[in-house]
Amino acid sequence: PNILLIVADDLGHHDVGYHGSVIKTPNIDHLAYTGVRLENYYVQPICTPSRSQLMTGRYQIHTGLQHNIINPFQPNAVPLDLPMLPEVLKQNGYSTHMVGKWHLGFYKDEVLPMNRGFDSYYGYLTGSEDYFTHRRCGALPGANKTVCGIDLRNDFEVDWNQTGKYSTQLFAEKAEDVVRKHAVHQPDQPLFLYVAFQAVHAPNQVPNEYLKPYDIDDPKRRLLAGMVTCMDEAVGNITAAFKDTGLWDNTVVVFTTDNGGDVNENSGNNWPLRGWKHSLWEGGMRGVGFVNSPLLKSFGYPVNGLMHVSDWFPTLLNLAGANTSSISGLDGHDIWKSIAEREDSPRKELLHNIDPLYPPRGSKLNHTYDVRVRSALRVGDFKIITGDPFTGSWVPPPEYHKKTIPDPDPRSKNVWLFNVHEDPCETTDLSVALPGVLTMMLDKLLAYNATAVPCVFPDDDPRSNPEEHGGAFGPW
Structure with a gap:
């Protein structure tokens, strides 16, 4: 064709x-x-x-x-x-x-x-x-x-x-x-x-x-x-x-x-x-x-x-x-x-990115993967974000005449877990509620990072x- x-x-x-x-x-x-x-x-x-x-x-x-x-x-x-x-x-x-x-x-x-x-x-x-x-x-x-x-x-x-x-x-x-x-x-x-x-x-x-x-x-x-x-x-x-x-x-x-x-x-x-x-x-x-x-x-x-x-x-x-x-x-x-x-x-899964040069954010977790690094991964319905994801506000178009919902998270926060199938607008962080899923996602990020070539x-x-x-x- x-x-x-x-x-x-x-x-x-x-x-x-x-x-x-x-x-x-x-x-x-x-x-x-x-x-x-x-x-x-x-x-x-x-x-x-x-x-x-x-x-x-x-x-x-x-x-x-x-x-x-x-x-x-x-x-x-x-x-x-x-x-x-x-x-x-x-x-x-x-x-x-x-x-x-x-x-x-x-x-x-x-x-x-x-x-x-x-x-x-x-x-x-x-x-x-x-x-x-x-x-x-x-x-x-x-x-x-x-x-x-x-x-x-x-x-x-x-x-x-x-x-x-x-x-x-x-x-x-x-x-x-x-x-x-x-x-x-x-x-x-x-x-x-x-x-x-x-x-x-x-x-x-x-x-x-x-x-x-x-x-x-x-x-x-x-x-x-x-x-x-x-x-x-x-x-x-x-x-x-x-x-x-x-x-x-x-x-x-x-x-x-x-x-x-x-x-x-x-x-x-x-x-x-x-x-x-x-x-x-x-x-x-x-x-x-x-x-x-x-x-x-x-x-x-x-x-x-x-x-x-x-x-x-x-x-x-x-x-x-x-x-x-x-x-x-x-x-x-x-x-x-x-x-x-x-x-x-x-x-079934998607690595959004792992960026080792982006300024780190927050503190480490008790896991081998360094969550201060900016990264994101989707596995099935779940998505993890680590590091600094950039501003997370919800902004309606100006013609709607609605107010922006500002990013609610402190600058120290550096781990999020969402079910984006049920929650596509990323309103409910599940990182504390689902520790097993969180660990699985971090393990996968660690495995992906092991395949990375040096950043140019x-x-x-x-x-x-x-x-x-x-x-x-x-x-x-």
């Missing part, structure tokens, strides 16, 4: 219409309702970790990317010895194309998208930028100043000529162009198109026409709503291109966010879940996701089996006829039969300054 993989950036659980939001997402809602909605589906709390697991099928602890994102000035990337999804698809006869956000490293030529399996690439390499100017600014240590540069590429070359063009619309047009050219020139070859929108990451920017449907008092939230609706229109345009060219009948569409909505930065929302982007609470990691395809045997239902962003790697490769048994060390599971045939999910998080490199590379971000 053709594969259309769409990733939204910072799209919150409560920021799509089919989850009850006031934000209008008719195209996304239609695809979700006429497809299969994934309602026990997890991503990572921030960007690079989700994308690295999507592209490799491996947990962060097995790639060295356990800590934070890859910064724009940092000589870091997904390890070259780990095969990426487009590389394997290309080996199996696919035409592979990417539009949008990379954020998996660019400090040397070998780690650029075109050298990691894509036949074409149009997009940006860092984590965020201005939607209209495509410029990124940041504080570079050692330079004692903020440095800025253009971050927009057409294959290997910088595209200097798109100032004023809103990235959501620009990326949709480029994706449509890929589809139409493929249909003309390679109609008998399967297509893999990876569209990673900048939307709806901060800064909150959108053409004014997309604000018209919204009467939301909070100006940041109103902008966010317009950004989501513009992205929804883009999704509709891209899927329409598949239909117009006759490719749709043999296409599988996967849609996912990369993490929860960012309440503070751009008024994303995950209500009624606890927490937001950056956090190990459900609001940071329970993702918006669905699959739509004429190849589904049945559709129009939610799937409640446990699923994770790392599962797309083996699932899509097996759909493509690739032999994944030759790829060792995968943490992802093939979930296609769970999606398409309503079988039980093969995934190098210092920023002054040579990365875009001002020294013609005014653009790129390899140095």
Whole structure:
């Protein structure tokens, strides 16, 4: 089949219409309702970790990317010895194309998208930028100043000529162009198109026409709503291109966010879940996701089996006829039969992360596993969090005119246990009531930690300054 993989950036659980939001997402809602909605589906709390697991099928602890994102000035990337999804698809006869956000490293030529399996690439390499100017600014240590540069590429070359063009619309047009050219020139070859929108990451920017449907008092939230609706229109345009060219009948569409909505930065929302982007609470990691395809045997239902962003790697490769048994060390599971045939999910547990570089919190317990370390694990219905999970408030969307329920826990607390099947909003800590379950979860964390590779998080490199590379971000 053709594969259309769409990733939204910072799209919150409560920021799509089919989850009850006031934000209008008719195209996304239609695809979700006429497809299969994934309602026990997890991503990572921030960007690079989700994308690295999507592209490799491996947990962060097995790639060295356990800590934070890859910064724009940092000589870091997904390890070259780990095969990426487009590389394997290309080996199996696919035409592979990417539009949008990379954020998996660019400090040397070998780690650029075109050298990691894509036949074409149009997009940006860092984590965020201005939607209209495509410029990124940041504080570079050692330079004692903020440095800025253009971050927009057409294959290997910088595209200097798109100032004023809103990235959501620009990326949709480029994706449509890929589809139409493929249909003309390679109609008998399967297509893999990876569209990673900048939307709806901060800064909150959108053409004014997309604000018209919204009467939301909070100006940041109103902008966010317009950004989501513009992205929804883009999704509709891209899927329409598949239909117009006759490719749709043999296409599988996967849609996912990369993490929860960012309440503070751009008024994303995950209500009624606890927490937001950056956090190990459900609001940071329970993702918006669905699959739509004429190849589904049945559709129009939610799937409640446990699923994770790392599962797309083996699932899509097996759909493509690739032999994944030759790829060792995968943490992802093939979930296609769970999606398409309503079988039980093969995934029974999920390591959210173990981050040894995050500042420790609280005191040790009488257990070999160091609970001061930031980590989280799901086993069956139970979830454990240790260390510092980030702020755990429950924040309703501004248009509800309800008060935020503040995080009730003291800063010294560093262990939580929840039954997230019965308590998805994480209101009742069971760590004292269920000591046997707690010990089992800590034992499992200890076992996972024993398999971890060293965390790779190098210092920023002054040579990365875009001002020294013609005014653009790129390899140095």
